[in-house]
Amino acid sequence: MDHLRSRLLAWFDRAQRDLPWRRHPSPYAVAVSEFMLQQTQVATVIPYFNRWMQRFPDWSALATAPESTVLKAWEGLGYYRRARLLHGLAQRVVALPGGELPRDPVALRELPGIGPYTAGAIASIAFDVPAAAVDGNVERVLARVFDERGDFAMPATRARIAAKAAALVRDERPSAYTQALMELGALVCLPRNPHCALCPLHALCARPDPARVPKKSRTTTTRESETLAWIVEEGGLFLQPPGTGPRWPDFWKLPVWEESMMVPADAPRPVGLTYGITRYRVAATLQPGSWARASQPELCRVPLEALGELLLPAPHRKLIGRMLGQDGKSGQLQAPVVAGSLAKAAND
DNA sequence: AAGTCGGGGTG
């Protein structure tokens, strides 16, 4: 399949996107980008990556940073275990003799947070080592090219595709080849509406018909609803500290509304938001109120102007933004902006 | 082999 490779590489040289981690692809930059890109789209990662490289420019800077700082820089990206694993990876790397990642994918696989995909991706992209890196994009592209019709949820199907990917590896521009396969999946060989007419592999693809593409099996989502409490006293908002509750163990959270403990307030009006977390779809309401008796001892009263520095789940931060009349369209609110806005709103 | 873990982009 040398034909496939030459066509793919020629297309990549022409069509690849200008992405920040392609500017100076050091092993560190490649590793940071790969961790951030796990189950996360490129457009979401770009601003996080740029801020991260400013704040933690190399392995040493990351390794010596406190974990709270690392998590704060990851806030809003999701899958927070990745941040801890990357932090742990940095500490392992600086302790290695060369102070750098190994280039062997088998050795990479032993390090924290580096699975089969990421090991192949770092080896090939950062070190130009011929290694296969099979992510969701590559799986889809190869399944179409080789007319693999098995269910993607079945390990046997994925194993067949992985074998195809491994058989395609050559010692010819491994870095560009790995990125080209993924870039094709991201720009041309799309999940729903592949642009087959524009595809460099169109002539040799076994299944160029967009109407007959394999799809992943569905996941069932469970619906939930929750009411959270907005209680402010003396410029401080009552929050649940980290370490409690089923979700976001590292985060501060809005407390759950307790009918027996709280009295709803007439103003301001409640605000609502529906958000998804893993396989759940949660309809959340933020209810303003006050304490019926004494405040719950496990809650902390946090000054509104300090909220920007706290670790808050994205949906909770959005609810707070809406309660204070902010647009909230920016999704992730910058800490200084939040602090300033909250202080201003608290004076109203 | 199945569950868990976030959040946003997109048709």
Added chain:
DNA sequence: CACCCAGACTT
């Protein structure tokens, strides 16, 4: 809405 995304780790 549902699906998908440069997956890894735990049970």
